[in-house]
Amino acid sequence: MPHTQHPIELLRFNTCGSVDDGKSTLIGRLLYDSKSLMEDQVEALEKSADITGGGQINLANLTDGLRAEREQGITIDVAYRYFATPKRKFIVADTPGHVQYTRNMVTGASTANLSIVLVDARQGVIEQTRRHTFIAAMLGIPHLVIAINKMDLVDWKQERFQEIRDEIEDFLPKLDVFRDVKFIPISALNGDNVVDASKHTPWYEGPPLLAHLESVHIASDWNLNAFRFPVQWVNRPNDPTDQTLHDFRGISGQIASGIIRKGQQVAVLPGCIKTTIKDIWTYDGSLNEAFCPQSVTICLEHDIDISRGDMIVGLEQLPGMASDLHARICWMSIRPLQAGKKYFLKYGPQTVQAVVTQVEGRINMETLDLEAGPTEFRANDIGVIRLKTAKPIIYDGYTTNRLTGSFILIEQGTNATVAAGMLFPPTEAVKPEYTDFAI
Amino acid sequence: MSSYHLDHLQYLETEAIHIMREVAGEFERPALLFSGGKDSICLLRLAEKAFRPADIPMPFLNVETGHEFPELISFRDSRAKELGAKLIVRTVDEAIAKGHATPAPGEISRNKLQIPVLLGAIEEFQFDCAIGGARRDEEKARAKERFFSFRDSFGQWDPKAQRPEIWNLYNARVNPGENMRVFPxxxxxxxxxxxxxxREQLAVPTIYFSHERECFRRGGQWIPVPPPHTDLTKPDLxxxxxxxxxEPIKKLVVRVRTIADMISTGMMESPADSIDDIIGEVAAARVTERGSRADDKASEAAMEDRKKAGYF
Known part of the structure; x- marks a missing residue:
């Protein structure tokens, strides 16, 4: 792995597709051909090939890390891989294809800049293709690659590639918007158009997969609009020996969106108290401005009662504040979601109790339409619900802000994470009757 | 690149600081596992960045096998003192004496015996969370572990029942007796x-740099010759x-790439005597870091088995 002294960008992507579409093989191929594998890894591969693979190296063994996976030849959980080229560093989430593991795909994809959906060229578009593309769109992943794999098994026919591409382009308009979509004909097993361009596809004019991953524009993927700062921790040194430290009161968190400057006016929610940024403190010194996703400690002009779970926001484009919520969710538990049941709802650093008031509809993965009528969700269902929280929460629509528009539901008792939720935009923004700094 | 842009290290740093602060916000009694090794050295700097100017709001905890490199122990102690942190050390020796841990007949390595000691310390201090420096790139089973890794009341990891981790929303809820391992x-x-x-100009123990040391060949690796057995009233550790x-002894110019303890760390022959040299070596390396650790070589599922039992 070459290293560089220059700033180098990090791209996070995930792979998804149906069982045996060759996801793990593709990642293995990327690692192998970009020379990111080490000798002992290759040695371990070869060793396991002798035992289980009849002598052939199985690139999928690289990511299938758990014993049950190697035995069954399937991937049962999200596996993370890391590799670098001179141009970029990559974090790969290998997310499984089995329908019952949709929750893992959501896990792996929720933090990705880019999703690769694999399609078996022989089978074409199947329910899994639609499901995974839908989830990637729903999660607001900016960049999509449709890798049409096993092209060698359809004699590298351009017509077949085009057929599948047409079918996907037919349903893309039904989905939330991707910033860009790329179709690439590959053979993961043989390495065609993965790292090196294939000699079998003279009709394909685009880059091989790796070249695309190295060059796709990701600098605008972070949200620099509308300042949002969920409060994680209040920093009070309380050091009686040092007067400056004795009075220090910092508000620590990670900027969820936007840019903040020293001297800027902000509001502290839910109290709607207006104040000014006195200092942006970091271990490496005070900053004049800070931006998403930096972690900083903010000092405010006024001594306001503020605690974990509150939010500091810019005065323009205020968020919503409500306890009646409307959201899309992906259900992840074997125990079904039912209206009337109470859960913990965690959003940002805050947890509140919530009750599901209505199950509005479930997505039909064949048609991608929302169908009304279900009374419960089963594992891996995606649908729309209404919730009521024990106290109002401060939020944005998921489509404008992935970090302040998302939540998880936690089952009371077992503490299992049972749902990933994406909020629809608030019907109205907070109408602050500002108190100009109380206390 | 625009000025509103983080490079890859700044991105990893802000992600880790966020996680550290989530731990401070969510848990009653967290601890930070600090061995003096390179990964936990980074953890300490991240803790400083997350919590300064206040004190780091958790004690440091280390489990000693009794076979540690002395350089590591002195580094650990002085670094903890420098940061004004409380350092808790629990040892395999103590645990054996109290009957909490029993060595397997014929097994020299105390690697596995760290498990009951760690679990014992968690119980003794009622820790509900332990921050560790493990990385997913180290090993295949680790590659599947979450940032917030739930352990049941026996300290066990169940890889098939991991909590999904979505966006940066970490489910930190545990019932009494259960705990969380967190890996920033x-x-x-x-x-x-x-x-x-x-970048942070962090000090590391001298054994990471090239030095002369007596080693012998075992299991395809250069193992350091242990310190002499001087106190004959006690059994030879x-x-x-x-x-x-x-197994002839050879004086070699070596350094460690990863530190377990003296009997399970393979030394690598290397002239690297600066951080830049080490970075150059890592860039050119043809075997993985854990390729030099005997404890992982036992079987393809060695790490998975230890983790299920409550390993770090």
Missing amino acids: LSNWTEMDVWQYIK YAGARPKPN
Whole structure:
């Protein structure tokens, strides 16, 4: 792995597709051909090939890390891989294809800049293709690659590639918007158009997969609009020996969106108290401005009662504040979601109790339409619900802000994470009757 | 690149700081596992960045096998003192004496015996969370671990029942007796760790740098010759781990790439005596970091088995 002294960008992507579409093989191929594998890894591969693979190296063994996976030849959980080229560093989430593991795909994809959906060229578009593309769109992943794999098994026919591409382009308009979509004909097993361009596809004019991953524009993927700062921790040194430290009161968190400057006016929610940024403190010194996703400690002009779970926001484009919520969710538990049941709802650093008031509809993965009528969700269902929280929460629509528009539901008792939720935009923004700094 | 842009180390740093602060916000009694090794050295800097100017709101905890490199122990102690942190040390020896841990007959390595000691310390201090420096790039089973890794009341990890981790929303809820292991460096690679050490100008124990040391060949690796057995009133701590007559001792110029303890760390022959040299070596390396650890070589599922039982 070459290293560089220059700033180098990090791209996070995930792979998804149906069982045996060759996801793990593709990642293995990327690692192998970009020379990111080490000798002992290759040695371990070869060793396991002798035992289980009849002598052939199985690139999928690289990511299938758990014993049950190697035995069954399937991937049962999200596996993370890391590799670098001179141009970029990559974090790969290998997310499984089995329908019952949709929750893992959501896990792996929720933090990705880019999703690769694999399609078996022989089978074409199947329910899994639609499901995974839908989830990637729903999660607001900016960049999509449709890798049409096993092209060698359809004699590298351009017509077949085009057929599948047409079918996907037919349903893309039904989905939330991707910033860009790329179709690439590959053979993961043989390495065609993965790292090196294939000699079998003279009709394909685009880059091989790796070249695309190295060059796709990701600098605008972070949200620099509308300042949002969920409060994680209040920093009070309380050091009686040092007067400056004795009075220090910092508000620590990670900027969820936007840019903040020293001297800027902000509001502290839910109290709607207006104040000014006195200092942006970091271990490496005070900053004049800070931006998403930096972690900083903010000092405010006024001594306001503020605690974990509150939010500091810019005065323009205020968020919503409500306890009646409307959201899309992906259900992840074997125990079904039912209206009337109470859960913990965690959003940002805050947890509140919530009750599901209505199950509005479930997505039909064949048609991608929302169908009304279900009374419960089963594992891996995606649908729309209404919730009521024990106290109002401060939020944005998921489509404008992935970090302040998302939540998880936690089952009371077992503490299992049972749902990933994406909020629809608030019907109205907070109408602050500002108190100009109380206390 | 625009000025509103983080490079890869700054991105990994802000992600880790966020996780550290989530731990401080969510848990009653967290601890930070600090061994003095390179990964936990990064953890300490991240803790400073997360919590300064206040005190780091959790004690440091270390489990000693009794076979540690002395350089590591002195580094650990002085670093903890420098940061004004409370350092809790629990040892395999104590646990054996109290009957909490029993060595397997014939087994020299105390690696597995760290498990009951760690679980014992968690119980003793009622820790509900332990922050560790493990990274997903180290090993295949680790590659599947979450940032917030739930352990049941037996300290066990169940890889098939992991909580999904979505966005940066970490479910930190545990019932009494259960606990959480949190790994802020999950997304860091070996290269990232060294580049961060360089950027932050962090001190590391001298054994990471090239030095002369007596070693012998065992299991395809250069194992350091243990310190002499001087106090003959006590049993030899290194019995079985000393070179046999057919294992000649050689003086070599070596360093460690990863530190377990003296009897399970393979030394690598290397002239690297600066952080830059080490970064160059990592860049050119043809075997993984854990390729030099005997404890992982036992079977393809060695790490998975230890983790299920409550390993770090």
